[in-house]
Amino acid sequence: xxxxxxxxxxxxxxxxxxxxxxxxxxxxxxxxxxxxxxxxxxxxxxxxxxxxxxxxxxxxxxxxxxxxxxxxxxxxxxxxxxxxxxxxxxxxxxxxxxxxxxxxxxxxxxxxxxxxxxxxxxxxxxxxxxxxxxxxxxxxxxxxxxxxxxxxxxxxxxxxxxxxxxxxxxxxxxxxxxxxxxxxxxxxxxxxxxxxxxxxxxxxxxxxxxxxxxxxxxxxxxxxxxxxxxxxxxxxxxxxxxxxxxxxxxxxxxxxxxxxxxxxxxxxxxxxxxxxxxxxxxxxxxxxxxxxxxxxxxxxxxxxxxxxxxxxxxxxxxxxxxxxxxxxxxxxxxxxxxxxx
Amino acid sequence: xxxxxxxxxxxxxxxxxxxxxxxxxxxxxxxxxxxxxxxxxxxxxxxxxxxxxxxxxxxxxxxxxxxxxxxxxxxxxxxxxxxxxxxxxxxxxxxxxx
Numbered sequence: 001x002x003x004x005x006x007x008x009x010x011x012x013x014x015x016x017x018x019x020x021x022x023x024x025x026x027x028x029x030x031x032x033x034x035x036x037x038x039x040x041x042x043x044x045x046x047x048x049x050x051x052x053x054x055x056x057x058x059x060x061x062x063x064x065x066x067x068x069x070x071x072x073x074x075x076x077x078x079x080x081x082x083x084x085x086x087x088x089x090x091x092x093x094x095x096x097x098x099x100x101x102x103x104x105x106x107x108x109x110x111x112x113x114x115x116x117x118x119x120x121x122x123x124x125x126x127x128x129x130x131x132x133x134x135x136x137x138x139x140x141x142x143x144x145x146x147x148x149x150x151x152x153x154x155x156x157x158x159x160x161x162x163x164x165x166x167x168x169x170x171x172x173x174x175x176x177x178x179x180x181x182x183x184x185x186x187x188x189x190x191x192x193x194x195x196x197x198x199x200x201x202x203x204x205x206x207x208x209x210x211x212x213x214x215x216x217x218x219x220x221x222x223x224x225x226x227x228x229x230x231x232x233x234x235x236x237x238x239x240x241x242x243x244x245x246x247x248x249x250x251x252x253x254x255x256x257x258x259x260x261x262x263x264x265x266x267x268x269x270x271x272x273x274x275x276x277x278x279x280x281x282x283x284x285x286x287x288x289x290x291x292x293x294x295x296x297x298x299x300x301x302x303x304x305x306x307x308x309x310x311x312x313x314x315x316x317x318x319x320x321x322x323x324x325x326x327x328x329x330x331x332x333x334x335x336x337x338x339x340x341x
Numbered sequence: 342x343x344x345x346x347x348x349x350x351x352x353x354x355x356x357x358x359x360x361x362x363x364x365x366x367x368x369x370x371x372x373x374x375x376x377x378x379x380x381x382x383x384x385x386x387x388x389x390x391x392x393x394x395x396x397x398x399x400x401x402x403x404x405x406x407x408x409x410x411x412x413x414x415x416x417x418x419x420x421x422x423x424x425x426x427x428x429x430x431x432x433x434x435x436x437x438x439x
Contacts, residue, residue, distance in 0.1 A: 103415035
């Protein structure tokens with residue numbers, strides 16, 4: 001206990017503590033598990049580091065983020081102690097300067113933080129990548145994602161009533177953590193980023209609300225991928241990163257035709273292009289302004305290159321429903337981060 | 342069931358690391374000074390600066406302004422751009438458009 005430096009509060013019961021935290025604005029609006037000294041110490045025992053160690057710095061609000069504070073917020077979220085190393089590495093990832101955390105948590109654009117945990121640790125912790133992958137019912141998914149959000153709210157002061165100015169936001173701002181479906185015929189996310197299949201990794205994305213794409217009537221990869229076209233155009237041109245979540249049904253059909261991730265990326269890039277005149281007729285900024293494209297017949301692509309697309313397989317084995325997840329700031333002002341756990 | 346045991350709970354928040362700093366010295370008048378106009382890259386951020394400059398020009402004899410745009414509203418202004426403005430200007434005005 002002497003290793004801990006946080007202020008202490010005394011309550012007569014769990015419910016009294018929960019009400020205090022809710023009234024203070026220290027939660028996401030849902031009740032929390034009171035972070036007692038005993039509970040927090042249990043979490044801290046899962047990592048070798050001293051609780052006072054600083055894992056990152058948020059420069060806009062001038063906060064040095066310590067391991068102790070992330071443990072407190074992980075307890076509050078309802079995590080099991082064994083989830084803590086994953087939460088810790090994920091928070092470390094969002095504090096990387098290229099993730100631009102402050103902008104993501106304050107911007108009107110309303111991004112959530114999508115955490116994708118891959119490697120053997122995902123099944124060990126019972127992380128879910130199958131049916132209703134973004135839905136409720138899976139403790140590791142629900143509480144790891146929530147621990148990341150509570151950490152952001154409490155350690156950077158980014159709560160919805162003060163700093164967070166999202167026009168709409170989306171449900172992923174409560175909690176948003178998944179893994180890939182192991183039926184995927186392809187390499188996993190962290191392997192695509194140069195790590196070994198035996199490594200455990202966490203990857204963070206500043207994700208806007210997913211756009212669902214439906215295709216049931218063919219098994220042809222070109223037909224399936226052309227279904228993504230309108231969803232991609234809704235994002236706007238010159239995106240640095242875009243997530244494509246393929247449901248197992250779509251992934252298996254595409255793989256059966258002999259296509260891998262490289263062909264998928266190339267084809268999506270090839271079809272998601274239109275003239276600047278066409279872009280400028282819609283909601284896109286006018287020529288010459290911030291983010292605008294020239295006002296002529298030259299072509300601009302949704303993606304800066306085929307590598308803009310991050311392809312993952314997740315969701316239930318039944319149903320031809322995939323999705324596009326656009327990233328905050330055109331996928332250039334915030335870049336995804338992968339770290340080994 | 343009531344318990345006599347109290348619950349000791351930890352504070353989940355972090356206070357900002359406060360550093361004290363001084364405001365730079367304010368000029369007594371803007372007459373004859375060079376004004377830097379630093380836009381933040383958002384839509385209309387240059388337009389609002391130009392408007393402010395035009396209003397100031399009605400009241401003071403200003404030198405030729407130095408225009409700059411940090412291009413990315415989400416990231417801090419690059420240090421070399423700040424240094425350059427500090428060298429060239431007596432006063433800098435910045436803006437956030439949208």
